[in-house]
Amino acid sequence: MREIPGAPPPNLGDLTRAQDRISFIYLERCVVHRDSNAITATDERGTIHIPAASLGALLLGPGTNVSHQAMMLLAESGSTAVWVGEQGVRYYAHGRTLTQSSxxxxxxxxxxxxxxxxxxxxxxxxxxxxxxxxxxxxxxxxxxxxxxxxxxxxxxxxxxxxxxxxxxxxxxxxxxxxxxxxxxxxxxxxxxxxxxxxxxxxxxxxxxxxxxxxxxxxxxxxxxxxxxxxxxxxxxxxxxxxxxxxxxxxxxxxxxxxxxxxxxxxxxxxxxxxxxxxxxxLPDEDADDDALWSSNVVSIWDGADRSVAGGQNYEADW
Incomplete structure (x- = not known):
């Protein structure tokens, strides 16, 4: 099988927990790129580095240019990109959710x-x-x-x-x-x-x-x-x-x-x-439960409130 190019994404367990992340960072009028495992933002004043794995959401305001590598790093880090208006006061589009669980x-x-x-x-x-x-x-x-x-x-x-x-x-x-x-x-x-x-x-x-x-x-x-x-x-x-x-x-x-x-x-x-x-x-569940964000389990509905594991052949049940 041909090897998939590029660095493999990190395991979810290695990422910063949702409640420990920076809630959001707003950028405007700059070029957003990647340097190793950090998001970089460059304008006429210089370049700053933002640790992607510790970021909840990156709000991209007017005048931002974003590279493919930067978007790939955000996705791998469980962060999201949100395109917004000036100073983040209008929502236009988003890249992905912060959770893998439904x-x-x-x-x-x-x-x-x-x-x-x-x-x-x-x-x-x-x-x-x-x-x-x-x-x-x-x-x-x-x-x-x-x-x-x-x-x-x-x-x-x-x-x-x-x-x-x-x-x-x-x-x-x-x-x-x-x-x-x-x-x-x-x-x-x-x-x-x-x-x-x-x-x-x-x-x-x-x-x-x-x-x-x-x-x-x-x-x-x-x-x-x-x-x-x-x-x-x-x-x-x-x-x-x-x-x-x-x-x-x-x-x-x-x-x-x-x-x-x-x-x-x-x-x-x-x-x-x-x-x-x-x-x-979910009033009866812990609001800080990491599973709300990071669960990556795909199940199959089994009727009523039941579910069974996905990725298996259930021919014997037929």
């Missing part, structure tokens, strides 16, 4: 296709957003929406009073962005930035962006579900701050994206987002 995706599909479990997850999402509310585990979806509507209305009013920005209602037209008020334009742009970040996390975990629990019928339904967990503390105050500053009104979308970016610089949202998704989909 446990989260299997759990997501199972939960969303059963009405009882789907309602349970929806209630858990509302509980994450409004932890001080009691009795959510007894509410219907209609009652949850009503509770959410009242809370969000009070949230907008509070930020309107804080910033002095006049607030009427959330109103926007997808076909006429500039037709909305300044604060509504800022909210739309800020939310879009948050959707990009959340989308990148969801696909990195191997989940489906389209299988939502509260939202449904759209390719990003689950993205909207998860993003809603963080709007009250990230995009809503950011949008009202932009609307309150007349010096930022020349380019409201850019100002809103930058305001969201500044709130995400410390990387804590990514860690929180990963933990929240795991808690929602």
């Amino acid at each position: 446990r989260l995706l299997d759990a997501q599909a199972k939960l969303v296709t059963n009405q009882s479990s789907r309602l349970r997850v929806a209630r858990d999402m509302y509980a994450m957003r409004f932890p001080e509310d009691e009795g959510l585990d007894q509410l219907t979806m209609q009652q949850l929406r009503g509770r959410e509507g009242a809370r969000v209305k009070r949230l907008y009013k509070a930020h309107s009073e804080r910033t002095g920005v006049t607030w009427d209602r959330r109103e926007y037209d997808l076909a006429d962005f500039e037709g909305g008020s300044v604060v509504n334009q800022a909210l739309s742009a800020a939310n879009t930035s948050l959707y990009g970040v959340v989308h990148a996390v969801i696909v990195a975990l191997g989940c489906s962006p389209g299988l939502g629990f509260v939202h449904t019928g759209h390719e990003r339904s689950f993205v909207y579900d998860i993003a809603d967990l963080y709007k009250a503390e990230i995009t809503v105050p950011a949008a009202f701050d932009v609307a309150a500053d007349p010096d930022l009104h020349d380019d409201i979308p850019a100002a809103s994206r930058h305001a969201v970016r500044d709130r995400l610089r410390d990387g804590r949202l990514l860690i929180r987002c990963v933990r929240d998704i795991r808690q929602l989909l």
